[in-house]
Structure formats: structure tokens, C-alpha cells
Amino acid sequence: xxxxxxxxxxxxxxxxxxxxxxxxxxxxLLNADLAVDDFGIDDGLTPPPFLWGDSIxxxxxxxxxxxxETGTYGAKxxxxxxxxxxxxDYELHVNPSMDSIAAGVTGVAYDTNVxxxxxxxxxxxxxxxxxxAEVTGxxxxxxxxxGVMIHIGEGGGPPPVPGIDLLVEEFSPDSTGPFxxxxxxxxAADVRNVGDTDSGAFGxxxxxxxxxxxxxxxxxxxxxxxxxxxxGQVSINDISxxxxxxxxxxxxxxxxxxxxxxxxxxxxxxxxxWVIPIEVGSGGPPPVQGIELLPDDFHPNQEGPFNxxxxxxxxxxxxxxxxxxxxxxxxxxxxxEDDLADAGDTEAYSYQVTSLAGGGTVYEHNFAYTxxxxxxxxxxxxxxxxxxxxAVTEISEEDNEWVMxxxxxxxxxxxPGGVELLASDLQVTSSGxxxxxxxxxxx
Numbered sequence: 392x393x394x395x396x397x398x399x400x401x402x403x404x405x406x407x408x409x410x411x412x413x414x415x416x417x418x419x420l421l422n423a424d425l426a427v428d429d430f431g432i433d434d435g436l437t438p439p440p441f442l443w444g445d446s447i448x449x450x451x452x453x454x455x456x457x458x459x460e461t462g463t464y465g466a467k468x469x470x471x472x473x474x475x476x477x478x479x480d481y482e483l484h485v486n487p488s489m490d491s492i493a494a495g496v497t498g499v500a501y502d503t504n505v506x507x508x509x510x511x512x513x514x515x516x517x518x519x520x521x522x523x524a525e526v527t528g529x530x531x532x533x534x535x536x537x538g539v540m541i542h543i544g545e546g547g548g549p550p551p552v553p554g555i556d557l558l559v560e561e562f563s564p565d566s567t568g569p570f571x572x573x574x575x576x577x578x579a580a581d582v583r584n585v586g587d588t589d590s591g592a593f594g595x596x597x598x599x600x601x602x603x604x605x606x607x608x609x610x611x612x613x614x615x616x617x618x619x620x621x622x623g624q625v626s627i628n629d630i631s632x633x634x635x636x637x638x639x640x641x642x643x644x645x646x647x648x649x650x651x652x653x654x655x656x657x658x659x660x661x662x663x664x665w666v667i668p669i670e671v672g673s674g675g676p677p678p679v680q681g682i683e684l685l686p687d688d689f690h691p692n693q694e695g696p697f698n699x700x701x702x703x704x705x706x707x708x709x710x711x712x713x714x715x716x717x718x719x720x721x722x723x724x725x726x727x728e729d730d731l732a733d734a735g736d737t738e739a740y741s742y743q744v745t746s747l748a749g750g751g752t753v754y755e756h757n758f759a760y761t762x763x764x765x766x767x768x769x770x771x772x773x774x775x776x777x778x779x780x781x782a783v784t785e786i787s788e789e790d791n792e793w794v795m796x797x798x799x800x801x802x803x804x805x806x807p808g809g810v811e812l813l814a815s816d817l818q819v820t821s822s823g824x825x826x827x828x829x830x831x832x833x834x
Contacts, residue, residue, distance in 0.1 A: 515544020
């Protein structure tokens, strides 16, 4: 899976066959925020079918949802055999000096024509046209692109299968491993309906196997629900599953099994599973011996800025990376004027966990909190404290807190005077384990 897929979540637009690139987590907008609101082919000017060498008319609608002007920026239109821009794609159109868009301005039109060149003699088939822009200092680069699938060549693409026919479109991890026992594995698990009929609701399983045969000896790691997939459409599913806590080191297998309950009658029931090999054990992080609790995820589920009296939904998940089940413990969330958990803080919320298995098991929890009705505008902190009463004896008691800075006040935080540079993101994009003197890829 590409780095772009790791950092961004594709969202299918069923009525136009489009996908956008959206950010996974909310954040405050302190800069320009260019967004591609719409992108596609002007069917009135250049209706399909399309052949290599054709000129087609494209439209793009752009907005700036940030609080600063974008400045002049670059944009390009790419032809790609998949939905991820990469060096192997064709650049059909490049504009290095797009006009600046003022803060808060929406619906800016950008129309252009491109020619479907084919310098490498790509075969007829389905391709993606992708509009991709790059703005320096953009608050959310993940919404700077949008794509639309088209068929290029004679015949207009393969006809749909009569009825419903579900198959695996993509099934792959976001890193090559090796993985440790009990480790969470992030997967792309996409389902396509190549039939001409809406599928209705169904599910799919992720199954762990020590061999490449799907049978009763295998373990279902998790099950996922899909509401429906329209004719020719794809359900995009970025999921995470935890591997078993122990097993035989070496090559093992993950199966994706579509509609294991046979809730949907399909034209072909033989194409509903896909298997991939994964390396487990050697080189992956083994579980800590004993109990080791720590915050796994802590963030608001809506975008700020937030004002006094606002009701906010939070995610506050806990993970046990040890190899031993933890008994009952308490998780507290504090509202604090500083980044230290102490007696002067306000308890915003607490919840009980009766037990939590080891091996990387995650306890997921959401809650709502209403900010005080009034206060002094400024930066505050939410502090998540796992096992706040010290009911569980852990390997380390030093990693049980997650401190999250949080601006409260009308209009959001003011911009700093002068120049203020800060890191907006830092992620490791290569897979470990690492050795001293080795190379690590960072984003």
C-alpha cells in the first residue's frame, strides 16, 4: 500500500464514481486550507466513450476553508492506473501558478482541457484522472485532491455481471512487517460489486491462518459490516485487526472473506475470498511480560475551534500491550489549566474497564463533555489518565497519561505575532524493526 493510502482515507462518491482524499483526524485550521470540492468531466462538452489521444474538458471547484490566503500555488492533473498518485503516472496538465484564493472563499472554478496521451502504450481499460494541488503551509493537505474513474478505449469497459457479484478489490497491509504476536495490523479491505444490482447489506471477516487454506482450524480476527455497494461501485474499508497473542513464528496468512453468512445471493459465490501472506514473530515487537496499560487514542471527534459551553464528543481508547490480562481499573479525563494532572484539575469524565486482555487488545470508548459555561479564553489541556486509582500493577506506571492541548474561546487561537514555525506532522513511513546506524523514513 502506498504512503498516500496510509495518510489519507479514500471516500467513494457513489453518484459520480469519484473519490476524495480526506484527513483522518480533526485539527484546528490556523493557515490556508485549500479543498477540492468537485472535479470531473464536462459531459456536455466531451461525452464518453473516450479513446487514447482524445481531448476532454474537465471542471474543478476549489475553496479555501482556512483563515489565511492560499497564495500562488501549483496544481496538476494526473492520469493513473490506480487511485494513488505516484512517479509512474502521466502528468496531463501542470499549472505551477494557480491564482491565490482568499480566506473563506468557496466555489472557485478552474476549467481546462487535457489530451489522453499514451506514451508508454498503456492498454485499454479503467483509469483515474486526479486533480492534485499543493499549497505551502496548508492546514490540511489531505483534501487537496480528487479523482474520477474513466474508461479509455474501445467498447466502454466490460459489461456488468447480471445480478450481484461481490469480489475483493484490494486487500493489503499498510506495511510489509514483520509483525509481532498481538500487534495491530492496518489493512485496506475494499469490496467491489461488478454486478448490475445493488448488493444490500452484508459483512466480511478477516481470518488468521497458519497455512493458505481456509478451513475450520482458522481464527476469525474480526468481522465488519457493509451497508450496501451499488452496481460497479467499491466499498472502501480501512480497518485494523489484532493478530493472535501467540503462534508459530514465520509465514502465516490473512484471509478476507466476503459475505461469510451468505446474506447476499450472488451470480458467482466462488470469488469472495482473498489470501495474503504475512510474516509474524521474528523481528516484530513481542508483548511486554505482565500488564502494561496505556492510552491508545485520545482526540475530539469534531473540528474546533471550541467555545465555552460547547458539547464535545471524544474518543478515549486504552490498550494493554502486555501479555497478561488486566483486572478492573478506572480511566479518568481531566480538564486542566496546565499540562500536569493534579488536585486543581476538574474531572471531566471517568469510566470503568472490568478487564482487558493482553497482546495489544484495545478497549474502545467514546464520551461527551460540555465545556464550562464561561472562562478565560486561552489554551487548556485535557489529560487522559489510565488506571487513575492504581488498581493494577503494571510493568511501568510512567506511560499512563495522554496530555492534549486544547484552545477554548471565541474565534479560536489568535495568530502569533511575527514568524512562528512549527511542525504540523511527523510520522515514520518505513517499517521496522530498526538497527543502530540503519535508515528510517520520516514524513
